[in-house]
Amino acid sequence: MKKPSNPLPVGKNDDIRLEITAFSALGTGIGRYAGFTVFVDGAVPGDVIDAHIIKVKPTYAVGIIRRVVKPSKDRIVPDCAVADRCGGCSFRALSYDAELRYKKQKVQDALTRIGGLDVEVREILSTGETAAYRNKAQYPVAMTADGKTLIGFYAKKSHRVIDCRACRLQPPAFEAILHVIARWAAAYGVSIYDEESHTGLLRHIYLRKGFATGETMVCLVTLRDELPHADALIGSLLETDRSVCSVVLNVNPDKTNVVLGRQCRTLFGKDEIEDILCGLRFRISPLSFYQVNPQGCELLYKQAADFAALTGSETVLDLYCGAGTIGLSMAHKAKQIIGVEVIDAAIENAKENAKRNGIGNARFFCDDAAGAAKRLQQEGLRPDVIVLDPPRKGCALDVIDAVAAMAPDRVVYVSCDPATLARDCKRFAELGYHAQEAVAVDMFPRTVHVECVTLMTRK
Ligand code: SAH
Numbered sequence: 001m002k003k004p005s006n007p008l009p010v011g012k013n014d015d016i017r018l019e020i021t022a023f024s025a026l027g028t029g030i031g032r033y034a035g036f037t038v039f040v041d042g043a044v045p046g047d048v049i050d051a052h053i054i055k056v057k058p059t060y061a062v063g064i065i066r067r068v069v070k071p072s073k074d075r076i077v078p079d080c081a082v083a084d085r086c087g088g089c090s091f092r093a094l095s096y097d098a099e100l101r102y103k104k105q106k107v108q109d110a111l112t113r114i115g116g117l118d119v120e121v122r123e124i125l126s127t128g129e130t131a132a133y134r135n136k137a138q139y140p141v142a143m144t145a146d147g148k149t150l151i152g153f154y155a156k157k158s159h160r161v162i163d164c165r166a167c168r169l170q171p172p173a174f175e176a177i178l179h180v181i182a183r184w185a186a187a188y189g190v191s192i193y194d195e196e197s198h199t200g201l202l203r204h205i206y207l208r209k210g211f212a213t214g215e216t217m218v219c220l221v222t223l224r225d226e227l228p229h230a231d232a233l234i235g236s237l238l239e240t241d242r243s244v245c246s247v248v249l250n251v252n253p254d255k256t257n258v259v260l261g262r263q264c265r266t267l268f269g270k271d272e273i274e275d276i277l278c279g280l281r282f283r284i285s286p287l288s289f290y291q292v293n294p295q296g297c298e299l300l301y302k303q304a305a306d307f308a309a310l311t312g313s314e315t316v317l318d319l320y321c322g323a324g325t326i327g328l329s330m331a332h333k334a335k336q337i338i339g340v341e342v343i344d345a346a347i348e349n350a351k352e353n354a355k356r357n358g359i360g361n362a363r364f365f366c367d368d369a370a371g372a373a374k375r376l377q378q379e380g381l382r383p384d385v386i387v388l389d390p391p392r393k394g395c396a397l398d399v400i401d402a403v404a405a406m407a408p409d410r411v412v413y414v415s416c417d418p419a420t421l422a423r424d425c426k427r428f429a430e431l432g433y434h435a436q437e438a439v440a441v442d443m444f445p446r447t448v449h450v451e452c453v454t455l456m457t458r459k
Pocket of ligand 1: 288289290291319320321322323324325326340341342343346367368369370389390391
């Protein structure tokens with residue numbers, strides 16, 4: 001006979017009083033009710049709240065805030081009208097000081113608990129600028145049942161579009177561009193993409209701005225390679241914002257969560273925009289990765305350069321190099337830079353960027369990091385420093401093994417996910433690399449994301 005399981009302390013639709021004691025890794029408030037874990041979005045550690053339970057699982061429940069009974073000393077009034085719905089900012093109700101403390105601790109916890117590492121995370125770096133720091137936005141477009149066009153961001157853990165054209169993280173000028181596109185779509189009956197049925201033309205609006213040059217790129221992501229009345233759109237865009245120097249169509253025919261397709265067609269102006277970072281001029285195509293917070297990025301790259309401790313005689317391998325920015329920013333202090341990146345357009349940018357900045361000691365090639373690392377190692381390359389900057393999922397095991405086999409003195413690991421960073425550092429530790437220093441960098445204020453750069457040295 002099945003044993004009756006213990007009744008859970010909360011049930012669906014219960015109203016409970018809860019003290020929030022921590023944040024989850026996703027920035028959700030956590031409280032314990034009779035020892036049982038309850039997650040509440042938008043709640044801040046130190047808050048006492050009345051929560052309404054909307055979901056109960058065997059090991060946890062999920063609640064929503066009915067009322068903040070006693071606000072945490074770290075609670076602030078959100079300065080965004082969609083803060084409670086939009087999935088972009090997790091920390092609109094939290095003071096920035098508290099956010100920085102939380103982020104530093106998040107990196108520390110990951111390195112200690114996941115990585116089992118004995119390294120003390122240094123003081124978190126921040127530019128202090130928490131608004132309009134992003135140079136890039138990708139807005140999903142959707143249509144409501146009653147024919148209203150929504151342009152904004154996805155709600156948390158969902159693909160429901162929250163209309164938000166005046167996001168505080170983006171350059172204020174982006175809002176007017178969105179209005180122009182919305183008016184053009186309405187005037188010419190341009191159909192809006194529907195995820196479910198995989199029909200409709202306009203999927204995303206992707207805007208990018210070079211902060212130092214002022215140049216703006218407007219990219220429309222469509223299901224098919226067509227854009228009706230493109231001339232009218234371009235005319236209105238130029239009338240509204242004179243910094244628009246590139247209008248691009250990106251075609252994404254797939255039923256996928258990935259925003260951009262592989263094909264780009266320039267409709268007006270330049271194929272790429274330019275920006276200046278660390279004193280160098282960079283060209284960036286729509287498909288190339290480019291750090292979204294350029295001021296924060298300079299803090300990050302400076303820290304990475306400090307850890308690399310170059311004297312002029314070193315060979316540096318920059319794996320996951322994007323448009324070449326990290327390696328090129330270090331080139332004047334190294335003997336040679338070798339960059340590897342999987343996106344072809346980014347490698348083309350990297351080569352061009354080296355040339356345009358008069359950097360003769362850098363070469364780049366397009367390859368998967370694992371394949372490239374293995375090949376370079378077999379060819380006998382012995383870099384003194386290897387810089388790693390992988391996407392959130394971290395490095396493949398093959399990459400770590402090949403990097404360690406090349407036996408660099410230093411590995412500088414730049415990461416946007418402390419959990420995969422910690423996992424990978426643990427693997428490096430098994431291969432003789434000791435995590436010596438770690439610094440968190442707040443590249444993404446008001447969101448749950450945090451960047452980290454770690455120095456590993458050969459034991
Ligand atoms: N270092 C760059 C880019 C970092 S983002 C900068 O600071 O701007 C991570 C980069 O890794 C992206 O450009 C992405 O295209 C690339 N990438 C992702 N998977 C890869 C793989 N398996 N091999 C090589 N590069 C990869």
